[in-house]
Amino acid sequence: MTALFIVVAVAAVWASVAPRFGIFRAALTGAAVFAILALATVRHARNEPHAFKIGPDGISVWIRTGILLAQGRIVGCSQWSDCLLMLSLEGEGSRLHRVLIAADMLEPDLFRELAVFARRSAHV
Incomplete structure (x- = not known):
């Protein structure tokens, strides 16, 4: 396309x-x-996200080459239906990283789990 x-x-x-x-x-x-x-x-x-690691202090997003794309605490989350998820991560020095995650990048159950985790983390 x-x-x-x-x-x-x-x-x-x-x-x-x-x-x-x-x-x-x-x-x-x-x-x-x-x-x-x-x-x-x-x-x-x-630079498309490839791997996610959820830890007690936030989430880490890695690209295919193994380089860390973004890391930090989830401070914002927007979800458009079951298609797209946007996370705002607060990194070191209060720097914001925005990560877009399409639903077809993950299995449906993992996408829903990540969306629920992100919504809960963003409101805490």
């Missing part, structure tokens, strides 16, 4: 720029849009 979005975005840029500024500028602008969206896709895939 992301590749399809990139193709549609580049085609829209081409269709908008080509009639006004010519084919050469449309090609440069389309290439720039393609590069920006492709890099953003790679960065997003690399």
Whole structure:
């Protein structure tokens, strides 16, 4: 789906720029849009949460490469139906980290368990 979005975005840029500024500028602008969206896709895939560790002092979120993405106490939680969960973690120095967790990233029971834990932790 992301590749399809990139193709549609580049085609829209081409269709908008080509009639006004010519084919050469449309090609440069389309290439720039393609590069920006492709890099953003790679960065997003690399930084997507992969593992969660729930401890007595909060939660830790790790990415696929084993690097700690965020760690801290849950201070806020928003849930959109059974689809998406957003956690606000208070890290060291009162720094806030926001982590988005899609329901299809976890098994349904684990997603519900994490959502309940997050709601309880956010209200304490």
